[in-house]
Amino acid sequence: MADIPRPAVEHYELILVLQADAIGLARQTWRNVAPNAIDASFQAQLPSLVREVQDLRWAAALEGSAYGAFTLADQGTYVPPSDFTDIDGLIMATPNNGVVADELSVSTIRAKQAITRSGTTQGMLAGRDALAGILATMIADTARQASGVDLVTRSGIGYVRMLNPPSCGRCATLAGRFYRWNQGFARHPRCDCVHVQTETKSVDGAKAEGLIDDPYEYFESLSDAEQVQRFGKYESQAIRDGADIFQVVNARRGRKGMYTTEGTTKRGAFRRANQKFSKRATPELIYRNAEKWGLDREGTRALLRTNGYILPGGQNPRGSIRGQVEGYGQMGAGGMRRKASQAVIDARLSGVRQPGNLYTMTAAERRVADAEWAWREVQLGRNPWTSAATERRWGRPAISPDYPLTPDIAASVEASYRYWLARGGQIYTR
Incomplete structure (x- = not known):
């Protein structure tokens, strides 16, 4: 695994502490929620809960906006910001641009739903866990949001996404990708991956600095049981047999029964390579059929290859189909739309984007x-x-x-x- 710069590690550890404080706050609050008066007893505590949550978010936002400078310095460079993050303004709303009190109150809804399904005891536990999850995610997202704001203010800076194991398969396939400021940080609830800011202008430069992580290295660092837990039984076996980790993980998004729609559209990689096939089998179906038909490992690999899991480019950490490239944004049409493409180019050269410009959002x-x-x-x-x-x-x-x-x-x-x-x-x- 690549070495994460020490300031980024320290940042992550501090956010974990703040999340632990938030989870403790959630549990303390929920002890005073009465099963026979969930809404009333929760609302009575809500004002003080919001104040304490906002204190934790303020600390997370301050840390998120500050650690980028130390991360850059750790790499032997420093780029000053053009502006400083407005911490108070940042935390006025939730990271989803909602009302803090309203988002916290979702936990009472989860509790009542669970009580209807599973009874009072399990329902109250579900409400407590929901509140803890909301707070933990809010802390992490606040820090990430502040880091993203700070990133935009530093000319020519991008970021590398780094894993904090244990990580799920979706995060593993994004590990080490270099992003410009105008590319969003895709994540799922409770995702704890972090930005590592870098002045690197290319993927090769990021790799030379030790910032590019390898999803295959992460996969191989896991035990067989951990691989199954993080990626799935048949998916893990496919990767061990030489399948492309990106194809395997992405296939789960479009799964319908024993088939997947991922890659089957006209522009999909599987469809382009296999015009005569209208359906794409999942790794599970491939291994079930291989066992039923008595195929050996090479026969199974042939099925994986036919269904677009083993690719001609092999197991490339940067992706065997397109590699890791930078385009002209979702409105640039690959460089064909002049105004959109020029706006992206100008923003990259200056490191600053025009607020409200649709082309660089x-x-x-x-x-x-x-x-x-x-x-x-x-x-x-x-x-x-x-x-x-x-x-x-x-x-x-x-x-x-x-x-x-x-x-x-x-x-x-x-x-x-x-x-x-x-x-x-x-x-x-x-």
């Missing part, structure tokens, strides 16, 4: 911006889901009539805006 910021624009259109009495609306926003010629705004459309736009605003544009995976 992260995917999460773009979701919120799109939803907000649609909501403004509704407030003006206009339908945002027409080509005429596209013309108003982008200046592209309208090719269809400007259909009127209906109550159903208005309600849908409002719901969408509420949803993405509450989540801060983030897509959470389970």
Whole structure:
């Protein structure tokens, strides 16, 4: 495993302490929640709970915005920030841009749902664990958010994603990737991966500095039982038999029964390589069939190869299909859209992006911006889901009539805006 710079390790350890404090706070609060009056007894404690949570978040935000400078210094360089993070402003809302008290109160809903399913004892435990999970995730996300803000203020700086084992398969496949500031930090609830800031301009440079982690090294560092726990029984065997770790992990996203839809679209790697196959088997189905048909290891590997798990490029830590490349953002069309691509290039050269520029937003910021624009259109009495609306926003010629705004459309736009605003544009995976 690559060595994580010491300041990043110390940052992670401090965040763990703050998370432990938050979990202790959750348990202490929940002891005073009465099963026969969950809402009332929780609400009575909520003001003091919010104050203590905000104190912990303030500490997490301060640490998240400060450790990047020490991480850069540890690598023998230092880039000063153009601005300093507004800690108080950062923690006014939750990392999902919601209300702190409302997010904490979700635990009471989880408790009542669990009581209905499993009884009072198990339901109260579920509520306590839900509150602990909410607080732990809020602390980690606050620190990450502050680190991301600090990252943007330092010219020419990107970050490498580092694992903090034990890690799940999804995080393992993202380990060591070099990201620009305009690429979001994908994570799932309770993910504890960290940013490691670096001035590196290329992946090769990051690797030379010891910042690139290898998901295969992480996989091989686990025992067989740990591999199964983190990746799955058949998935682990496929990786041991030479399958591409990215293909194996990603196949779980589109699993439907014993098949997966991952990679089967017209642009999917599996579909492009196997035009005559309409279905892609999961590793589990492959190994079950191999056993049923009496295939040896090479026969099983042939099935893995046919189904797009063993690739011609072998087990490449940076990915055997495309490797680790930087594009022109989700609106750049691979460099074909001049304005979008130039905005990304300019921002990379200067290390500073224009606030509100759709071309250089992260995917999460773009979701919120799109939803907000649609909501403004509704407030003006206009339908945002027409080509005429596209013309108003982008200046592209309208090719269809400007259909009127209906109550159903208005309600849908409002719901969408509420949803993405509450989540801060983030897509959470389970």
